Amino acid sequence: DAGVIQSPRHEVTEMGQEVTLRCKPISGHNSLFWYRQTMMRGLELLIYFNNNVPIDDSGMPEDRFSAKMPNASFSTLKIQPSEPRDSAVYFCASSFGIDTQYFGPGTRLTVL
Amino acid sequence: AQSVTQLDSHVSVSEGTPVLLRCNYSSSYSPSLFWYVQHPNKGLQLLLKYTSAATLVKGINGFEAEFKKSETSFHLTKPSAHMSDAAEYFCVVVRSNDYKLSFGAGTTVTVRA
Numbered sequence: 001d002a003g004v005i006q007s008p009r010h011e012v013t014e015m016g017q018e019v020t021l022r023c024k025p026i027s028g029h030n031s032l033f034w035y036r037q038t039m040m041r042g043l044e045l046l047i048y049f050n051n052n053v054p055i056d057d058s059g060m061p062e063d064r065f066s067a068k069m070p071n072a073s074f075s076t077l078k079i080q081p082s083e084p085r086d087s088a089v090y091f092c093a094s095s096f097g098i099d100t101q102y103f104g105p106g107t108r109l110t111v112l
Numbered sequence: 113a114q115s116v117t118q119l120d121s122h123v124s125v126s127e128g129t130p131v132l133l134r135c136n137y138s139s140s141y142s143p144s145l146f147w148y149v150q151h152p153n154k155g156l157q158l159l160l161k162y163t164s165a166a167t168l169v170k171g172i173n174g175f176e177a178e179f180k181k182s183e184t185s186f187h188l189t190k191p192s193a194h195m196s197d198a199a200e201y202f203c204v205v206v207r208s209n210d211y212k213l214s215f216g217a218g219t220t221v222t223v224r225a
Contacts, residue, residue, distance in 0.1 A: 004155075031211065043202075043215045056211075091155060098211040100146070103156040 002026075004104030006092050012110045018080040021107045024073055025094030033101060034067055034077050035091040043091070049075065050097075082111045114139035114205045118216035125193045126224045133188040133219045135203035145186045146204040146213075147177055156202065162186065164208075173197070198223045 005024040013019055025032050034046040048056040052069045060067070064083070069075040079086055089108050093101040119134040137143060144163045148156040160171025167179045173196075177188045186203060203216040 033211075042217060043213075045212060048211055093156075095211075098206075098209065100158060100161055101213065102158065103148070105155040108153075 004092055004094050004102055006104040006107050010108045013082055014112050016081045019082045021077040021090050023075045023092030029094035029096050031095045032075050033093040037089045084111045087111050114214045116203050116205050116214050116216040118203050118219050120219050122220045124222040128192050131190040131193045133201050135186045136184055137205045141207045143205045147188050148202045149199045151199045193223050195223050
């Protein structure tokens with residue numbers, strides 16, 4: 001099994017630019033999570049999808065953040081416009097139902 | 113509500129000696145508990161999980177953890193540390209039948225040669 005796949009692994013962009021992070025969950029998993037990790041706040045849940053439907057987006061910081069899951073094998077997290085305070089590591093995780101969550105390698109985002 | 117306290121932010125051990133990472137939790141409901149490990153610039157890897165079966169849980173890479181309800185603890189141990197164990201370790205609690213993980217602040221393990 002390839003595990004959760006995320007791309008890109010690193011992203012450096014300038015303030016104001018649009019950023020799109022991508023995630024492919026483990027085949028057969030029907031739940032997908034986006035997390036953000038920073039030194040100050042640790043790991044925070046941004047959004048949770050179940051069967052491609054957003055169930056809980058209460059962790060999405062503001063309207064600049066949006067997430068989609070057009071099918072069971074792909075999800076995106078978009079930031080538009082990006083700001084320096086968005087710099088963090090973004091993780092995608094997947095699970096079957098609410099069973100154990102398996103994390104991807106993360107995308108390290110730097111906004112200059 | 114549930115919360116997790118990792119009692120040590122940093123643990124330093126010599127290679128070949130035991131490792132103990134302490135975790136206390138609070139939960140209003142029967143919890144599931146996990147330990148994840150994060151190596152530098154890597155994602156979180158599941159070490160082991162407790163889901164109300166045996167209280168002593170064996171995980172990967174020689175790690176194990178014991179669930180003690182009376183002490184609300186879930187400490188992680190390994191009898192003999194290896195250099196490759198140098199990483200950050202997260203204790204995680206989730207209410208049964210819920211999806212919201214509560215993460216501890218993490219414990220950084222350093223292994224001295």
